[in-house]
Amino acid sequence: MPPTRDPATATAVHPIDDPAIGDLAIDDPAIDGMADQSERLRALIRREIATAGGALAFDRFMELALYAPGLGYYAAGAAKLGPAGDFVTAPEISPLFGRCVASQCAEVLDALGGGDLLELGAGTGALAAEVLEALAIADSLPGRYLILEPSPDLAERQRLLIAARVPALAGRVHWVARPPADLRGLVFANEVLDAIPVHRFCVPPWDPAGPEAAPSIAAAVQEVLVCTDGDAFTEVLASPVSVGLAAGVAALELPAASLAAGLCSEINLRLGPWLAMLSEHLAAGMLLLIDYGYPRGEYYLPERRDGTLLCHHRHRAHADPYEYLGMQDITAHVDFSAVAAAGRAAGLRLAGYTTQANFLLGCGLDHHLHAATGDSPEALLDLAAGAKQLLLPAAMGERFQAIAFTRNLEARAAGWCGFAQRDLRERL
Numbered sequence: 001m002p003p004t005r006d007p008a009t010a011t012a013v014h015p016i017d018d019p020a021i022g023d024l025a026i027d028d029p030a031i032d033g034m035a036d037q038s039e040r041l042r043a044l045i046r047r048e049i050a051t052a053g054g055a056l057a058f059d060r061f062m063e064l065a066l067y068a069p070g071l072g073y074y075a076a077g078a079a080k081l082g083p084a085g086d087f088v089t090a091p092e093i094s095p096l097f098g099r100c101v102a103s104q105c106a107e108v109l110d111a112l113g114g115g116d117l118l119e120l121g122a123g124t125g126a127l128a129a130e131v132l133e134a135l136a137i138a139d140s141l142p143g144r145y146l147i148l149e150p151s152p153d154l155a156e157r158q159r160l161l162i163a164a165r166v167p168a169l170a171g172r173v174h175w176v177a178r179p180p181a182d183l184r185g186l187v188f189a190n191e192v193l194d195a196i197p198v199h200r201f202c203v204p205p206w207d208p209a210g211p212e213a214a215p216s217i218a219a220a221v222q223e224v225l226v227c228t229d230g231d232a233f234t235e236v237l238a239s240p241v242s243v244g245l246a247a248g249v250a251a252l253e254l255p256a257a258s259l260a261a262g263l264c265s266e267i268n269l270r271l272g273p274w275l276a277m278l279s280e281h282l283a284a285g286m287l288l289l290i291d292y293g294y295p296r297g298e299y300y301l302p303e304r305r306d307g308t309l310l311c312h313h314r315h316r317a318h319a320d321p322y323e324y325l326g327m328q329d330i331t332a333h334v335d336f337s338a339v340a341a342a343g344r345a346a347g348l349r350l351a352g353y354t355t356q357a358n359f360l361l362g363c364g365l366d367h368h369l370h371a372a373t374g375d376s377p378e379a380l381l382d383l384a385a386g387a388k389q390l391l392l393p394a395a396m397g398e399r400f401q402a403i404a405f406t407r408n409l410e411a412r413a414a415g416w417c418g419f420a421q422r423d424l425r426e427r428l
Contacts, residue, residue: 098130
């Protein structure tokens with residue numbers, strides 16, 4: 001996306017420039033017959049912008065682009081994950097991921113004396129199938145495996161895959177529209193946090209020690225709003241229209257070096273209510289979240305002065321949320337310090353925070369890999385290759401993080417397996 005300008009402020013809104021992401025090119029494949037859906041979504045968003053007075057907060061634009069009924073990326077048809085889709089997640093990369101998650105599930109279910117599992121956003125269903133199969137082998141099956149899936153298309157794909165992969169266990173799987181009340185067990189979400197709509201903001205170059213610093217940074221915060229430019233969408237910077245945005249940005253205590261250069265980034269104001277909702281439904285057990293992101297001390301550094309917003313289309317990544325509307329994923333990296341604070345505020349106890357590599361090793365990835373020695377040589381090579389993708393720092397091992405909370409669940413003397421390898425909560 002080329003920089004756009006607010007005519008009133010002449011302040012540029014820049015595309016992503018993140019060394020951790022690299023040089024990302026925009027793909028331009030065939031639209032595969034989805035142009036009509038995309039145009040109807042564009043028309044819907046244009047109407048909402050008009051209703052809002054000509055400018056829409058970015059979080060609402062992102063919500064519509066991803067979840068508008070029948071039109072948004074996650075609410076419409078077409079493959080989203082795997083080789084035929086736009087991206088792959090850890091459960092599709094290797095069955096070892098699901099087997100490791102199952103180890104953490106087994107620990108929690110054992111500590112509770114039984115219970116249920118709830119997966120939020122189950123993707124293709126590969127994780128559910130792998131977890132159920134591993135728990136059956138360990139004689140640690142949950143009473144129910146619940147799936148909360150906002151996409152009707154993905155829910156149907158999950159049903160088909162689970163029925164094909166673990167037909168004897170498919171009867172334990174139930175799809176729900178909301179978390180059940182008084183859930184006892186483990187709630188799990190893999191790559192869900194990054195798809196919660198975010199607000200985008202900018203702070204112009206700022207000297208905290210200079211005379212212009214008064215009265216506070218909150219007065220300098222500008223919100224990125226989405227407007228129409230003919231049939232296209234553009235961005236402008238304006239005084240915040242979203243309640244709590246300026247105060248939320250001020251509370252981030254942004255690094256002086258980032259402020260000195262000017263900063264445009266994201267903040268997830270929906271995170272607190274989302275975690276509070278989950279906390280209300282969890283009577284006893286664990287909430288486990290895995291996603292890509294950083295602790296706050298790394299999130300708002302000068303090298304990420306243009307933010308972390310990222311889009312995925314046909315296995316290519318780019319920074320323009322207005323291209324391929326309804327046909328691409330739109331994500332932002334997760335501020336895990338904000339997750340930890342929101343979890344505590346919701347009455348949950350922080351149980352651990354670490355990298356994905358540490359989490360998987362703590363959950364016995366080596367054991368699960370060695371246990372597969374009876375498989376064919378080709379299968380073992382595939383498992384080894386998948387393990388590298390899950391563990392290597394340059395792949396998913398350190399880019400992805402795991403965080404867990406508990407409620408009414410006593411900590412194990414040895415710690416929870418996923419965080420026994422190395423707990424990094426001091427970085428939060």
